[in-house]
Amino acid sequence: MPATRLRLLPETLKPLANKFYGAHRSKMKATREDQVWVLEQSQIIAALCLRPVAHGHWLTSLFVAPEHRQQGLAKQLIKAVTSTCSGPVWLFCHPSLHGFYQASGFSPAVQLPASLDERLTRYQRSKPLIALTTQDK
Numbered sequence: 001m002p003a004t005r006l007r008l009l010p011e012t013l014k015p016l017a018n019k020f021y022g023a024h025r026s027k028m029k030a031t032r033e034d035q036v037w038v039l040e041q042s043q044i045i046a047a048l049c050l051r052p053v054a055h056g057h058w059l060t061s062l063f064v065a066p067e068h069r070q071q072g073l074a075k076q077l078i079k080a081v082t083s084t085c086s087g088p089v090w091l092f093c094h095p096s097l098h099g100f101y102q103a104s105g106f107s108p109a110v111q112l113p114a115s116l117d118e119r120l121t122r123y124q125r126s127k128p129l130i131a132l133t134t135q136d137k
Contacts, residue, residue, distance in 0.1 A: 002041040004073075006080050009036040020044040021063060028061035037081045039073055046073045048081060054113030056087035056135070078104045088135030090116055092123060095130050106132035 009017060017030040017038060030036045034049035035057075048062040059081075064074050082089050082105065090109055093101055109131035112120065116131070123129050 004045070005040045006077070007038060007040065009038055016044060017047045017049070017061075020047055020065075021061065024063065024065060026063050028063055030061060034060070037077065039077050046077050048077055050081060050085070050089070053090070053115060056113075056133075057085050057089045058116060059089050059091040062091075074100075075104050082134055085134075088133050090131060090133045090135075092120055092129045092131055095128055098130060098132070101132050105134055107134075109133040109135070 014030050014032075014034070014036050017036045020038075020043075021028045021030075028049075030047075030049050031051070034051050037048050037050065038044045039046040044065075045068045046062075046064040049060045050057040051060060052058075059078070062074060062078070064077075078101075089106075090112060091101065091106065112131055112133075120129060120131055
């Protein structure tokens with residue numbers, strides 16, 4: 001198996017993350033303001049986006065290529081990326097993923113920045129989501 005490498009994509013290579021998401025028919029997308037972190041072997045095998053918000057970051061768009069799942073790559077990526085962050089990291093997830101994220105260092109968010117609170121309220125109109133954070137442990 002080829003070596004796995006973690007890196008923050010430079011601005012000019014962010015389209016590679018969207019190509020990765022699209023190749024797997026994911027609706028996820030990296031935006032201009034996102035930091036895009038990837039795990040690569042000969043190509044991207046996992047990616048996530050961190051968006052600066054308030055005094056921390058919002059983790060979005062975590063995706064591991066199906067053929068690379070169940071190998072601990074998502075946890076590895078989350079741990080490496082959140083360790084680089086000053087301030088809390090928030091995310092929204094389906095309640096069924098709470099245990100996974102808890103094992104990755106997240107706990108229920110007691111308070112969200114206003115912009116995330118508004119977004120969560122809007123998202124919860126159409127799907128069950130919970131907010132988690134690295135802050136309120």
